[in-house]
Each structure stands twice: as C-alpha cells, then as structure tokens.
Amino acid sequence: MLIKLTGGTVYDPASGIDGQAKTLYVQDGRFVKRPADDVKIDKEYDLKGKVVMAGAIDMHTHIGGGKGNIARMLIPEDHRNDPVHRSDITRSGCGHAMPSSFTTGYRYAEMGYTAGFEPAILPINARQAHMEMADIPILDKGGYVMLGSDDYLLRMLTAKKDQKAINDYVAWTMNAAKAIGVKVVNPGGINAFKFNQRQLDLDEKNSHYQVTPREILQVLATAVKEIGVKHPLHVHGCNLGVPGNVETTLDTMQGIGGLPMHLTHIQFHSYGTEGDFKFSSGGAAIAESINKHKNITADVGQILFGQTITASGDNMRQHANHGFANPNKWVCMDIECDAGCGVVPFKYRDQNFVNALQWAIGLEIFLLVDDPWRVFLTTDHPNGAPFTTYPHLIRLLMDKSFRNDMLATIHPEAQKMTTLASIDREYSLQEIAILTRAGAAKLVGLEDRGSLAEGAWADITVYTEDADREKMFEKPDYVFKDGELVVVDGKVVHTKWGTTHIVRPDWDISVEKDLQKYFDRFMTMKVGNFKISDDEITEDGRGSLTTHGLNGVT
Amino acid sequence: MTEITEVPSPFCGIGTDDLSIQVDGLDVKVIENGCAVNTPAFEQAVTDTSARVDGKDVSLEVAVAQAAELLRASNQPVIGGCATDVNGMRGVMALADRSGAVVDNMNFTGARRNFLALQDTGWMNTTLAEIKNRCDYFLVVGVDLEAFSPRFFERYLWNEESMFLTDTSQREVVYIGKAPSGEASTSPAGGKAKILPCADADLPEVMAVLRALVKGKKIVAENICGIAVSDLQAVAEQLKAAKYGVVTWAAGTLNFDHAELTVQMLSEMVKDINTMDTRCSGFPLGGKDGDQTANQVCGWISAYPARARFSSGFPEYDPFLYDSNVMLANGEADALVWVQAFNAAAVPPQTELPTVVVARSGMTFAKEPDVFIPVGTPGIDHAGHAYRLDNVVAIRLKKLRDSGLPSTADVLNAIEQAL
Incomplete structure (x- = not known):
C-alpha cells in the first residue's frame, strides 16, 4: 500500500523542516522516497493548508503499573462521570483522571499521540506494567525501571561495590524488566521511609545504610551513561512539593557534575519560601540553571485546575501530603524491598494560593527555558492533570493573551508572586513539534520515530490550522500509526497494536550469581521467575519488542 | 518422565515458586515443597478432554457455537467464577463487553x-x-x-x-x-x-x-x-x-x-x-481462585473491580447490585457463564437458566450444564500470569505438560468471535 500525503505544511524539527509545503509518501508503514511517476498511488490525501507533524510522544505518563490500578480502584465516583461506550471497533471503558487501558489508547490517539512511556516501573511490578500497556491500543509504549530505593543497590553501596558492579546490576535489571530507561524516585527516600525516616534531603543519610541521595544519583547517572543507555537517568528528586525545595533541585543539577540527567515534573521541585505565605516561585532560578547546564533536560509536570489523582512511587512524600487528599481517601504501600507507592486524590483549585502559584511556576519554567530540545510537555499524567488537558496546555504556551486572561482569574496573591504576566514568549508550532515529537524521541532514545524523514516509521498527525490552538490540537484531521489511518476528525476509525520499545545493555553474567543468592535468601521468588522473558510480551500475537541502539560503550 | 523445578503455584495465593514437580504424560506429582493446598491442586487428574453439549461429547467448535447461541439469546448474561489467569480474564472482559454481561468474581462478596x-x-x-x-x-x-x-x-x-x-x-x-x-x-x-x-x-x-x-x-x-x-x-x-x-x-x-x-x-x-x-x-x-487476577485485569480494562456490568454499553460498578448470586436468585439474569480454570470443586451456582461452563477438566455437576468446555489449568497445561495476594506481584506460570486442552482465553475468545 503506497500512500501519498500531498502538499501539507510540514513541521519536522528532526529534519530541520519548519513549516514548508511538502508531499510525503508512505509504504509498508514507513516514509519512502518519492516513487517513479508510473508507480500507482493506492491512496492520496490532499493536505494542502493542513499542518503536518509526526505523531506525538509522551515521554512521562503513568499509563501502566500497580499504582495506576490502585488509583483506578480508589475513585469509582470519578469514573462514573465519564463512561466510554463500546463501538463496533472500540472497547468500552472509563475516562477522566485515570482512564481504563483501552480508553487511554484511544484518547491519546485522538489527540495525535502515538507513543507513551511509563516512567515508574518497579522491577517487581514490571510484569504488570507491561501487561497493562499490552491492553493500550494504537500507542507504542515502554518504560523506565525504578532503582535507588531497592535494598539490593543500597547494600551494594554500603559494601562499597565498584561502579562496574553497579553498571552490571543496572543493565541486568533493565533487561529483566524490559525497560528503555532508568528512573530514580526520591533517591533512597522510599527506602528510608521504611525505616521511619520522614524526609531525606540531598546529603541526608539513610539511617540504616548511611547512604545519601547524592551518592545514589551519582552512581546511577554514571551507570546509565557507562552502559550506553541513551535516555539519561530520569530523576524525580528529593523533597517533592516541599517549600524551599528549589535549593535542593539547583544543587542536584549542579552536583551531578556534567553527567546527563533528566529532571522530571520539575515544577513540583521549584518552590521557594518567600512571601506572606512562605511559598514562592523558584521557576526563574530553575530555568536559568537548566539554560546553563547543557547536560540537563527536564519535563515540567504542569498542573491544571480540577479533579485528578496523584500516583507516585514516592510514598514518603505522598504520605506527608495525605492531609490534602480530596476526596479524603488515600493509599500508601511499601513494596517488596524494591520501592513503594502512594496514591492520593487531588483537586487543584485556581482560588487556592498554592495551587494557583504551582500553575504559574510550571508555565514560567516552560517559557524561561531557552532550548526547546531540553524541555518536555507533560502534566505527569495524572499527577498534575490528566493527559487530556494537553491541548489546553499547548494553547497556554502558544497564546500570550489567552495565558494572561487565565492568569487574571487565579488567586490574586498568586498573581502577585509570579512574573508570568511579563513574559512575552509564545511557542511556535515548530517548538511544540520539538517538545512533543522530535525532542521526546531523541530524549527517550527512539530510532525512526518522532520524525517524518524517509525511513522513519509513519506516525503522523494532521491538524487544521486554527488560531485557537486548543481546538486545533484536540481534534486532528488524521492520525496515522505505522502508516495506518487510525483517527479521522478526532475519532478513532481503526485500531491496531503498537510495539514496546526497549534497550538491551550488556552485563556480566557473574552478576546473576550474587542476585540468585540474594533472591534465595531475602526475596519471595526465584530469580529465574523474576526475569521477564520476551515471549511474555509477544506470545499473545499482539505485542512486539523493538530494541533500540546504545551509545558507544567506553 | 521429567522433573521441573522452581514451579510457581497459582493456587495458594502466596506465590510459592519453589515446587519441584514430576511429570509423566498427563500425571503430575509434587515431589518437593508441596502443601495441603498446592499438592492436590497440581495433582488432580485430567478426566474430561471433550466438550459437551447437553451431556453429549461434541467438538470444541460445536460447543463454542452453542455457547454463542445461548449468549445471543440472552438479554442479561452473567459471567461468574472468573477464576483464571490474566489472559483468561482478558477473554472474560472481551466477552462481557461484547455480550453486555455482568462480570463477577466468585470471591467478590468477601x-x-x-x-x-x-x-x-x-x-x-x-x-x-x-x-x-x-x-x-x-x-x-x-x-x-x-x-x-x-x-x-x-x-x-x-x-x-x-x-x-x-x-x-x-x-x-x-x-x-x-x-x-x-x-x-x-x-x-x-x-x-x-x-x-x-x-x-x-x-x-x-x-x-x-x-x-x-x-x-x-x-x-x-x-x-x-x-x-x-x-x-x-x-x-x-x-x-x-x-x-x-x-x-x-x-x-x-x-x-x-x-x-x-x-x-x-x-x-x-x-x-x-x-x-x-x-x-x-x-x-486473598489471592485464591484468581481473585486478585480478576480484580487487577478488570481494573485496568474497565477501571472497576471485578463486579461490573456491561449491558449499558459501558462499564458500571456496583458491589451489591451486580452480585451474580443475587441476580440469579432475583431473576435479573437470563444466562450464566461459569469460568473456573483452577478448581474443579468450585461448581457453578444452581440455576435453571441456560448455563455455559468453561472449567477445569474433572468438574462434576448435579445438573449437567447446557454447554461444558473443559479447559487447561494455567500453570499446569499452559503458561500464563497470575497475581499473588499482595496485589503487586504477578507470577509467571509455567506449562508443565501437553494435555491438548485449550486455555480459558482460547475458548472465551472463540465464543466472543462467534458473536
């Protein structure tokens, strides 16, 4: 099947194309060269005047794994407001804050997204994450495996194991859990909570292991680099949500010493202690530091007002914040000497000073980071807001007058505490394409995705130009996944199954000897039963694995 | 005769995975680390190998077609039991979505x-x-x-x-x-x-x-x-x-x-x-009769635990109204599908309604169901996944023998396709 996409206005930052009219050809799922004149075109789409981008990639969204399912179980009343009917081609489900798996796939696709990455896969819960994501249609998926509060790593650090041993353990775990990246959440803090520590700053020691978050970040960021994983260590830092945490975050960036590091939902880590309410914006300082440190990338974790539910591996901080639960119910778990989770429903309110300022801080960071290749569009779904708010967020970034109209409606004291009104920047379409396509693909380490170049997989979104960017981005004219038309006028017309993106870094076989002993002595399953085999992903005939390359290993 | 080690159990709920099992044809014997729950569950013999309609042996295709026929004639089917592995439960969810059924795990009232x-x-x-x-x-x-x-x-x-x-x-x-x-x-x-x-x-x-x-x-x-x-x-x-x-x-x-x-x-x-x-x-x-598995899979596919109704075209959850036993007793259901791949002793509730049983080989009935399709047991007859009681850990179940029995997922997907 040869498809011709004629004359659209193409935004493809990966190829350096910024709003030029261009005709694209797709065959067998990928972009191909313009065929010879006598080759029959099977299907042509006239895209003159339309905006054409690659399919969008959400590089940090909680779409698979135990805490998400706990979140679903916890709030049936939220689902009842958004039932999703089955159709001849789609399955039923529920939407809003924490949608069911099928609905997740449809709604992402209907906004022009074709891939999503679960950022917090506990090794012991990786099977569940992959099984849930296997029931998300259309999207490609993958995930980052969580380390840093697991007793095995902390024992290694206490025992002063060398970096090589840690590299082997990290690589082994990535293979066992089928991951494409490594995440650390409140480094060592989830573990410290099990020893009844209630906070853990960057240089504070775990009371049992005598290890600090800074050391954990250092060895994990080094490991990720040395085993050649392209996605930098994905860091949910210390002190999430704590006023004054901006200092910790700046120190985290500075302290990593030039190693590649991605700071996630950085908005939640950008708070000062100034003003009458002892809560202020650290947005400008954070953006300045990102601008200065070229090794650093960040996604924002924008909050948007309304009901949602927060689901995090950071049970230390979630427990500390359980008093804000709205409705008033919440779950915390310690998990398998591996990590933990905390699930707390939240209602962000524009007339609440703190929430209003959180909203402004996120936008400040978006607008003050100069390099669009190093900042990423997220709400940390569902923690800051459900992913379905992305078109609204894009409008806030692209439309200054709309942004200022919104700003005028929030808590008046919060308006005084933000510089947002004085920021003139408006994101261009090309910059949005970088944040949500080309930059995300590069950051995750995806080959042949996030681009419209020849050879790339044909994940394509086509929009009708509209000055109201929210309207434009919430309802694409067409979405193609691997060259197949899946969405027309913002509705799913056809479904298929995406692939699971992974990497397979090398590790020394001897690492498993120690692990086997550790599992036999302390864990609750055999190490052989812990490792996820390829056929667990592929045996149902729908799933597939796509293995991406590594950086040259030194 | 082969010996298989580090075998995980879907029966005990606590995810023991250190069993050693001897397999001789269809005979399974727990030779190490058995217990009063796991050993009999693993060792139960395969007796039925053929599907039945009205008590007569038929091919799988005929039984599937008859099951689909009964569901087509039903306005409010209930799928009870729901005791199976992750893929089996995916099959339950697809069938419920298609037929507008109620999904109700047998341990849900607890x-x-x-x-x-x-x-x-x-x-x-x-x-x-x-x-x-x-x-x-x-x-x-x-x-x-x-x-x-x-x-x-x-x-x-x-x-x-x-x-x-x-x-x-x-x-x-x-x-x-x-x-x-x-x-x-x-x-x-x-x-x-x-x-x-x-x-x-x-x-x-x-x-x-x-x-x-x-x-x-x-x-x-x-x-x-x-x-x-x-x-x-x-x-x-x-x-x-x-x-x-x-x-x-x-x-x-x-x-x-x-x-x-x-x-x-x-x-x-x-x-x-x-x-x-x-x-x-x-x-x-918990974690017995696939209860955690049912709740987890129903959880991600419908957003609700495993007592949900699909007859409105979308999932609705009510922990009291959609109790299959209550629905059967009150005449609110008109067909029953009973899914129980683990335990042949867990028979369907007594009912005069058209009944399809998709269950472990060896189940015996006071009243023969309209359709009986014996299926393999996850972790014995086919590979699969099951959740432990602590809700976080899914164990990888092994295939121990070649019984030729279809899996729950095979059968339910075939019925769903036939609809």
Missing part, C-alpha cells in the same frame, strides 16, 4: 469488605518481602492463617535470614479472634503465638476498642467480648513500640454484617500508628 473500606478511606499496606525482612510484630485478625495458607509462616516469618532482623524467631505473633488450628505460628525457638480469642461477630467491638487504645483513649470496661482490656492494651502498646508492625486479615473470613467497617477500623488504626513515630502496615489475605 473482597467487597476490602473494596468498600478502600474506596471510602483507603489504607497503608505492605507486601510479602517486606514482611519477610522487616516485620517484627505480626497481628492476625479473625483468620486461621495456616489453614488459609499452610506455608505462610515457614516462608515469610520463620525464614532463616532476614535483612533487618537479627533473629526472625524473635518476631512476635498475636491472634485476635480465631485461634490457629496448628503449630505453624510457633517460632523455631519455641515462642508461641499469643491468642486473644473471640467470636467473629465480636471483632467489630474488639477492634474498635483496640484502635481506641492505640489512640490513647481511656476504656472503662475491663473486659471486651471475653478479652481482658489489659491484654488489648498490651497489643496496642506493642504495635506502637514495633518498628514494623503488620496487621493481617482475610476479608473472606469476616463473615458478619458490615465487616467492611472492621476492615476500615483496622486500616485506620494502621494509619494512626504511622503518625506515632513508627511504621505499621496492613496486609489483606
């Missing part, structure tokens, strides 16, 4: 006590490896744990080594309510569990007093339902003094009205203790 507490106030819970390595005080409420799970103590409390306890045999074990039926809770050092017996129906009162004592409230009575308040006071103090106390219960055994309030009382007490400068966790027992 599990409902947990879900009502969870959905009202939540909880703080833990998992098996944390218990194995951290728990220094273990409170068992209203359940004979070793009958529920014969190897629980051996594997998770009397383990030889732990990361954070110098001597696991010094852990304290206390029972409130039912007394243990054997000696599994006695530590290797000879320490016996402390037992504060009371009737199940008295647990709401006893637990309310225990929580009050934890919170430092003064109790005037000296005796609560046969338990000395001073004994409960001691438990309260020990829970607060423990570094990592764990409170366990089995929702299924709390057989009294509004037991969800007792689950809530326990769970809120655990939360209270976590604000008293120490750690404490709840630990709900």
Whole structure:
C-alpha cells in the first residue's frame, strides 16, 4: 500500500523542516522516497493548508503499573462521570483522571499521540506494567525501571561495590524488566521511609545504610551513561512539593557534575519560601540553571485546575501530603524491598494560593527555558492533570493573551508572586513539534520515530490550522500509526497494536550469581521467575519488542 | 518422565515458586515443597478432554457455537467464577463487553469488605518481602492463617535470614479472634503465638476498642467480648513500640454484617500508628481462585473491580447490585457463564437458566450444564500470569505438560468471535 500525503505544511524539527509545503509518501508503514511517476498511488490525501507533524510522544505518563490500578480502584465516583461506550471497533471503558487501558489508547490517539512511556516501573511490578500497556491500543509504549530505593543497590553501596558492579546490576535489571530507561524516585527516600525516616534531603543519610541521595544519583547517572543507555537517568528528586525545595533541585543539577540527567515534573521541585505565605516561585532560578547546564533536560509536570489523582512511587512524600487528599481517601504501600507507592486524590483549585502559584511556576519554567530540545510537555499524567488537558496546555504556551486572561482569574496573591504576566514568549508550532515529537524521541532514545524523514516509521498527525490552538490540537484531521489511518476528525476509525520499545545493555553474567543468592535468601521468588522473558510480551500475537541502539560503550 | 523445578503455584495465593514437580504424560506429582493446598491442586487428574453439549461429547467448535447461541439469546448474561489467569480474564472482559454481561468474581462478596473500606478511606499496606525482612510484630485478625495458607509462616516469618532482623524467631505473633488450628505460628525457638480469642461477630467491638487504645483513649470496661482490656492494651502498646508492625486479615473470613467497617477500623488504626513515630502496615489475605487476577485485569480494562456490568454499553460498578448470586436468585439474569480454570470443586451456582461452563477438566455437576468446555489449568497445561495476594506481584506460570486442552482465553475468545 503506497500512500501519498500531498502538499501539507510540514513541521519536522528532526529534519530541520519548519513549516514548508511538502508531499510525503508512505509504504509498508514507513516514509519512502518519492516513487517513479508510473508507480500507482493506492491512496492520496490532499493536505494542502493542513499542518503536518509526526505523531506525538509522551515521554512521562503513568499509563501502566500497580499504582495506576490502585488509583483506578480508589475513585469509582470519578469514573462514573465519564463512561466510554463500546463501538463496533472500540472497547468500552472509563475516562477522566485515570482512564481504563483501552480508553487511554484511544484518547491519546485522538489527540495525535502515538507513543507513551511509563516512567515508574518497579522491577517487581514490571510484569504488570507491561501487561497493562499490552491492553493500550494504537500507542507504542515502554518504560523506565525504578532503582535507588531497592535494598539490593543500597547494600551494594554500603559494601562499597565498584561502579562496574553497579553498571552490571543496572543493565541486568533493565533487561529483566524490559525497560528503555532508568528512573530514580526520591533517591533512597522510599527506602528510608521504611525505616521511619520522614524526609531525606540531598546529603541526608539513610539511617540504616548511611547512604545519601547524592551518592545514589551519582552512581546511577554514571551507570546509565557507562552502559550506553541513551535516555539519561530520569530523576524525580528529593523533597517533592516541599517549600524551599528549589535549593535542593539547583544543587542536584549542579552536583551531578556534567553527567546527563533528566529532571522530571520539575515544577513540583521549584518552590521557594518567600512571601506572606512562605511559598514562592523558584521557576526563574530553575530555568536559568537548566539554560546553563547543557547536560540537563527536564519535563515540567504542569498542573491544571480540577479533579485528578496523584500516583507516585514516592510514598514518603505522598504520605506527608495525605492531609490534602480530596476526596479524603488515600493509599500508601511499601513494596517488596524494591520501592513503594502512594496514591492520593487531588483537586487543584485556581482560588487556592498554592495551587494557583504551582500553575504559574510550571508555565514560567516552560517559557524561561531557552532550548526547546531540553524541555518536555507533560502534566505527569495524572499527577498534575490528566493527559487530556494537553491541548489546553499547548494553547497556554502558544497564546500570550489567552495565558494572561487565565492568569487574571487565579488567586490574586498568586498573581502577585509570579512574573508570568511579563513574559512575552509564545511557542511556535515548530517548538511544540520539538517538545512533543522530535525532542521526546531523541530524549527517550527512539530510532525512526518522532520524525517524518524517509525511513522513519509513519506516525503522523494532521491538524487544521486554527488560531485557537486548543481546538486545533484536540481534534486532528488524521492520525496515522505505522502508516495506518487510525483517527479521522478526532475519532478513532481503526485500531491496531503498537510495539514496546526497549534497550538491551550488556552485563556480566557473574552478576546473576550474587542476585540468585540474594533472591534465595531475602526475596519471595526465584530469580529465574523474576526475569521477564520476551515471549511474555509477544506470545499473545499482539505485542512486539523493538530494541533500540546504545551509545558507544567506553 | 521429567522433573521441573522452581514451579510457581497459582493456587495458594502466596506465590510459592519453589515446587519441584514430576511429570509423566498427563500425571503430575509434587515431589518437593508441596502443601495441603498446592499438592492436590497440581495433582488432580485430567478426566474430561471433550466438550459437551447437553451431556453429549461434541467438538470444541460445536460447543463454542452453542455457547454463542445461548449468549445471543440472552438479554442479561452473567459471567461468574472468573477464576483464571490474566489472559483468561482478558477473554472474560472481551466477552462481557461484547455480550453486555455482568462480570463477577466468585470471591467478590468477601473482597467487597476490602473494596468498600478502600474506596471510602483507603489504607497503608505492605507486601510479602517486606514482611519477610522487616516485620517484627505480626497481628492476625479473625483468620486461621495456616489453614488459609499452610506455608505462610515457614516462608515469610520463620525464614532463616532476614535483612533487618537479627533473629526472625524473635518476631512476635498475636491472634485476635480465631485461634490457629496448628503449630505453624510457633517460632523455631519455641515462642508461641499469643491468642486473644473471640467470636467473629465480636471483632467489630474488639477492634474498635483496640484502635481506641492505640489512640490513647481511656476504656472503662475491663473486659471486651471475653478479652481482658489489659491484654488489648498490651497489643496496642506493642504495635506502637514495633518498628514494623503488620496487621493481617482475610476479608473472606469476616463473615458478619458490615465487616467492611472492621476492615476500615483496622486500616485506620494502621494509619494512626504511622503518625506515632513508627511504621505499621496492613496486609489483606486473598489471592485464591484468581481473585486478585480478576480484580487487577478488570481494573485496568474497565477501571472497576471485578463486579461490573456491561449491558449499558459501558462499564458500571456496583458491589451489591451486580452480585451474580443475587441476580440469579432475583431473576435479573437470563444466562450464566461459569469460568473456573483452577478448581474443579468450585461448581457453578444452581440455576435453571441456560448455563455455559468453561472449567477445569474433572468438574462434576448435579445438573449437567447446557454447554461444558473443559479447559487447561494455567500453570499446569499452559503458561500464563497470575497475581499473588499482595496485589503487586504477578507470577509467571509455567506449562508443565501437553494435555491438548485449550486455555480459558482460547475458548472465551472463540465464543466472543462467534458473536
């Protein structure tokens, strides 16, 4: 099947194309060269005047794994407001804050997204994450495996194991859990909570292991680099949500010493202690530091007002914040000497000073980071807001007058505490394409995705130009996944199954000897039963694995 | 004859995966690390190999077509049992979506006590490896744990080594309510569990007093339902003094009205203790007959636990209205599909309605169902996944023999396709 996409206005930052009219050809799922004149075109789409981008990639969204399912179980009343009917081609489900798996796939696709990455896969819960994501249609998926509060790593650090041993353990775990990246959440803090520590700053020691978050970040960021994983260590830092945490975050960036590091939902880590309410914006300082440190990338974790539910591996901080639960119910778990989770429903309110300022801080960071290749569009779904708010967020970034109209409606004291009104920047379409396509693909380490170049997989979104960017981005004219038309006028017309993106870094076989002993002595399953085999992903005939390359290993 | 080691069990709920099993043709024998729950479940013989319609052997295709016919004629089918592996449960969900059925896991009326507490106030819970390595005080409420799970103590409390306890045999074990039926809770050092017996129906009162004592409230009575308040006071103090106390219960055994309030009382007490400068966790027992698997899979596919209705074209959850037994008794259903791949003794509820049974080979019936399709058992006849009781860990089930029996997923997907 040869498809011709004629004359659209193409935004493809990966190829350096910024709003030029261009005709694209797709065959067998990928972009191909313009065929010879006598080759029959099977299907042509006239895209003159339309905006054409690659399919969008959400590089940090909680779409698979135990805490998400706990979140679903916890709030049936939220689902009842958004039932999703089955159709001849789609399955039923529920939407809003924490949608069911099928609905997740449809709604992402209907906004022009074709891939999503679960950022917090506990090794012991990786099977569940992959099984849930296997029931998300259309999207490609993958995930980052969580380390840093697991007793095995902390024992290694206490025992002063060398970096090589840690590299082997990290690589082994990535293979066992089928991951494409490594995440650390409140480094060592989830573990410290099990020893009844209630906070853990960057240089504070775990009371049992005598290890600090800074050391954990250092060895994990080094490991990720040395085993050649392209996605930098994905860091949910210390002190999430704590006023004054901006200092910790700046120190985290500075302290990593030039190693590649991605700071996630950085908005939640950008708070000062100034003003009458002892809560202020650290947005400008954070953006300045990102601008200065070229090794650093960040996604924002924008909050948007309304009901949602927060689901995090950071049970230390979630427990500390359980008093804000709205409705008033919440779950915390310690998990398998591996990590933990905390699930707390939240209602962000524009007339609440703190929430209003959180909203402004996120936008400040978006607008003050100069390099669009190093900042990423997220709400940390569902923690800051459900992913379905992305078109609204894009409008806030692209439309200054709309942004200022919104700003005028929030808590008046919060308006005084933000510089947002004085920021003139408006994101261009090309910059949005970088944040949500080309930059995300590069950051995750995806080959042949996030681009419209020849050879790339044909994940394509086509929009009708509209000055109201929210309207434009919430309802694409067409979405193609691997060259197949899946969405027309913002509705799913056809479904298929995406692939699971992974990497397979090398590790020394001897690492498993120690692990086997550790599992036999302390864990609750055999190490052989812990490792996820390829056929667990592929045996149902729908799933597939796509293995991406590594950086040259030194 | 082959021997297979490190075999995980989907039967006991606690995810034992150290069984050694000898396979000789279709005969399976547990030769190491069996128990009263797992050994008979693994060793049950394959008897039925053929599907039946109206009691007569037919091909799988004919049985599937007949099942589809019955569902087509139904306005409100219910899919009960729902005891199978992850893929089987995916099949249940697809079939329910297509046919507008109610999905109802057979243990849900027990599990409902947990879900009502969870959905009202939540909880703080833990998992098996944390218990194995951290728990220094273990409170068992209203359940004979070793009958529920014969190897629980051996594997998770009397383990030889732990990361954070110098001597696991010094852990304290206390029972409130039912007394243990054997000696599994006695530590290797000879320490016996402390037992504060009371009737199940008295647990709401006893637990309310225990929580009050934890919170430092003064109790005037000296005796609560046969338990000395001073004994409960001691438990309260020990829970607060423990570094990592764990409170366990089995929702299924709390057989009294509004037991969800007792689950809530326990769970809120655990939360209270976590604000008293120490750690404490709840630990709900379950994981049998695929109940966690059913709730997890139904959870991600519908967003609700495994008692949901699909006849409106979208999932609706009601933990009372969509009780399949109540629906059958009240004439609110007009067809029954019973799915039970693990336990041939768990037969469908008696009903005059058209009935399709997709179940483990060897199930016998007082009244022959309209359609019976024997299926393989996950973890014996085919590979698969099942959830442990602690809700986080899915175990990878192995295929041990070649019985030729189809999987639950094969059969349910075929019925769904036929619709």
